[in-house]
Amino acid sequence: MNGFVAKRNGALLLTLHIQPGAKKSRVAGRHGDALKVRIAAPPVDGRANVVLLDFLANWLGIPKSALRLKSGQSSRQKVVRVEGVDTEALARHISEILPE
Secondary structure, three states, X not given: OOOOEEXXXXXXXXXXXXXXXXOOOEXXXXXXXXXXXXXXXXOOOOHHHHHHHHHHHHHHOOOHHHEEEEEOOOOOEEEEEEOXXXXXXXXXXXXXXXXX
């Protein structure tokens, strides 16, 4: 799906490009093979990572415990493991924001 979602071992891996320091957290479109997410937190002491996971949990309607930052702890390029959301549900969330 759109190059930024992969299914592995019963979970989805979501490839993200993060822009910290935004006024409001939101999905902002595509960035190459990643989903661009603007985060309303500075990239200081992991704060943007915490806000990112909170935002994704709220956006997807799943508990924060279903999300894990798999890679990119100190990078703008991140991979988040998502459990409890099927591919079709994630596609619906993304299609609400991104045109096909």
